[in-house]
Amino acid sequence: MVRGLRQAAHLGVPQGSVVRIDNGLFLIYYLLENGSCQYSRTAGRARGYAEKEEKMKRVLLVAIFVLALSAMVSGGAAAQEDQTSYAFGEVVQVTNDSITVTEMYYDEDTEEEVVEQVQYSVSPDAELENIGKVSELKEGQEIDIEYLEAGGKKEATYIYVYTEEE
Numbered sequence: 001m002v003r004g005l006r007q008a009a010h011l012g013v014p015q016g017s018v019v020r021i022d023n024g025l026f027l028i029y030y031l032l033e034n035g036s037c038q039y040s041r042t043a044g045r046a047r048g049y050a051e052k053e054e055k056m057k058r059v060l061l062v063a064i065f066v067l068a069l070s071a072m073v074s075g076g077a078a079a080q081e082d083q084t085s086y087a088f089g090e091v092v093q094v095t096n097d098s099i100t101v102t103e104m105y106y107d108e109d110t111e112e113e114v115v116e117q118v119q120y121s122v123s124p125d126a127e128l129e130n131i132g133k134v135s136e137l138k139e140g141q142e143i144d145i146e147y148l149e150a151g152g153k154k155e156a157t158y159i160y161v162y163t164e165e166e
Contacts, residue, residue, distance in 0.1 A: 084157070087118065087145045094137045097122055099156070101143065120147055120156040130161040137161065 089101035100119045107114045122134050131137060137159075146158035 083148070084146050085149060085154075087120075087147065089118070089143065089145075091137050091139055091141045091143060092117055093139070094135060096135055097124075099134065099137060099143075099159075101145065118154065120145060120154045122156045122159070126156050127158045128161075129159065130163055131159075134159070 087101065087103055089103040091099060092102050093100040098119055098121045100117055102115060103118050104113060104115050106112075126134075128134070137143070142162040144158075144160040144162075145156050147154045147156045149155075
């Protein structure tokens with residue numbers, strides 16, 4: 001940026017160059033044969049470009065903010081949905097697509113051991129270990145379950161059946 005047209009002439013700025021003067025004006029610089037300088041004001045047009053550039057920067061910042069916000073929201077929802085939980089218990093009842101398990105856990109509030117029956121639907125693509133299909137489970141077998149909980153329902157995604165040797 002130059003301070004004035006005389007400085008542009010002194011610095012050897014080529015004719016027809018767009019020169020930005022300190023006060024923000026953009027001028028097209030012309031060097032006349034007698035050594036004097038002439039210019040045409042393009043400040044209005046240059047200001048228009050500067051305003052467009054500022055507007056584009058704001059639009060870009062808003063777009064980046066919206067993308068970041070949507071990524072956080074969808075990432076948080078995905079993390080919440082994919083929250084795998086674990087349970088251990090004894091099989092009470094089995095159907096083709098669900099199992100009921102007696103679970104025991106320690107309730108810290110009442111400082112007592114709690115026994116309750118919990119029903120799990122079994123995902124069709126659930127991984128089964130030590131059995132071929134859910135209907136092979138028998139009452140009284142001990143199992144580990146990995147499950148996802150959505151809408152108050154628990155869906156088993158992995159079932160490990162303990163064998164007699166374990």
